[in-house]
Amino acid sequence: MNCDRYRKMLYLYRAGELTEREKTELHLHLQTCERCAAERERIETADASVRRLREFSPTLRDPDRLATSILAGIRERTRERFVDRILDAMLAPAIRYAAAVFVLAAVGSFLFQYFSTLDQVANLEQRFGRGPQGQSVPGVVYSINSSTLRSLPERKELQFLPLLKDYTGSDDSFTITQRKLRSLVPFMDLLSPMTSSLLHTAGLDRKQINAVIGFLQKNASFSFTVSREGV
Amino acid sequence: MEGDLAAFDKLVRICQPYAYSIAVRLLCNEDEAEEVVQQSFIRVWKHLDRYDQRRKFTTWLYRIVTNLCLDGLRSAKRRSRLFSLIEEDDHAETIADPQSLDRMYSTEEAIRAVKALTDRLPTKQKLVFVLRDLEDLPVSEVSEITGLSAGSIKTNLHYARRAIRNLLEREYNIKSIEP
Numbered sequence: 001m002n003c004d005r006y007r008k009m010l011y012l013y014r015a016g017e018l019t020e021r022e023k024t025e026l027h028l029h030l031q032t033c034e035r036c037a038a039e040r041e042r043i044e045t046a047d048a049s050v051r052r053l054r055e056f057s058p059t060l061r062d063p064d065r066l067a068t069s070i071l072a073g074i075r076e077r078t079r080e081r082f083v084d085r086i087l088d089a090m091l092a093p094a095i096r097y098a099a100a101v102f103v104l105a106a107v108g109s110f111l112f113q114y115f116s117t118l119d120q121v122a123n124l125e126q127r128f129g130r131g132p133q134g135q136s137v138p139g140v141v142y143s144i145n146s147s148t149l150r151s152l153p154e155r156k157e158l159q160f161l162p163l164l165k166d167y168t169g170s171d172d173s174f175t176i177t178q179r180k181l182r183s184l185v186p187f188m189d190l191l192s193p194m195t196s197s198l199l200h201t202a203g204l205d206r207k208q209i210n211a212v213i214g215f216l217q218k219n220a221s222f223s224f225t226v227s228r229e230g231v
Numbered sequence: 232m233e234g235d236l237a238a239f240d241k242l243v244r245i246c247q248p249y250a251y252s253i254a255v256r257l258l259c260n261e262d263e264a265e266e267v268v269q270q271s272f273i274r275v276w277k278h279l280d281r282y283d284q285r286r287k288f289t290t291w292l293y294r295i296v297t298n299l300c301l302d303g304l305r306s307a308k309r310r311s312r313l314f315s316l317i318e319e320d321d322h323a324e325t326i327a328d329p330q331s332l333d334r335m336y337s338t339e340e341a342i343r344a345v346k347a348l349t350d351r352l353p354t355k356q357k358l359v360f361v362l363r364d365l366e367d368l369p370v371s372e373v374s375e376i377t378g379l380s381a382g383s384i385k386t387n388l389h390y391a392r393r394a395i396r397n398l399l400e401r402e403y404n405i406k407s408i409e410p
Contacts, residue, residue, distance in 0.1 A: 008389050012388065017385060042396065043392070046396035046399045046400070050348075050365070053341060054365050054367055058338040063248070066265055066269065070273065073269060074276045
């Protein structure tokens, strides 16, 4: 008789481990096989020892202390998680790259416009801003600062110095749209928070900071001379 | 947040004895078992949004506990392999007094007895034996916790029970103990 299959079944004696059919088969086999019946007794004896272990429940030394330390651990990790979330959001690759592109574009655009516009204006000023004898040209020179830039209409072009060739004998002229001039204004605004931050660090109060920023926006930059079309 | 934590505190106090029972029987070390229970509940809190409410909460908790215990057993095995190169194996010191199976007075004694019985079992057999025979969980729940099929659980149970029976007979003359 091949008992191997039944020997394995003997070890699966607890509820739900054998099907009803297997149980019946095993029961019939044990009635006819003394060796397997003896094996079953040995298994049951061993299981009695295991059962004592099963019936004994290990107890916690200090349940309150463990529960308290679990809650403390959760509070600590919740704080860490909050900081991690902010850092993750700030350091998310898409946001990092977008921020880098934005900063580069802003700085590049600012520098390009600043230097190209002001260089050209400065060049013209140098060449034509004054008459052949170095005197001012009455009625054709305007001083433009940030307040003036804000108030200019956008579409009209300013044509620089077509008449100044009378003074220099040159046909050079320079056209700049007011839109381009006005595009410089936001960069001044962009600089304001940075200036504000620096001033705050220097110990100025809000009122003093606003006064300084206002003064800078009005007077400190983009003050140059251009000639008016048709004059 | 504090309201959620208060509710979670209640859950912890209800479930921690069961989680501890599994952990201490698998790790056979009270300090490590408490550490695993703590880590398990923190993990539960962290991943509460992943809990499938169609399933029993304790099954999910036990799965986390057993996974952490298995990690602990693996690193303990690595440590013992490392130390066995320079020290004598201290296995003999951890063998339980055979009589301790007969009269169980403390958790410490129970841990020693479980350790003596299961220390030489492969991890999978030990896991199945602890969950099924010591924790008394049904095969279907053992399957959910371990990720093993019912067939694999029965095979591992068969080998584990046979090894334990042989150990009890050979080393503890357990046949003399009254059932």
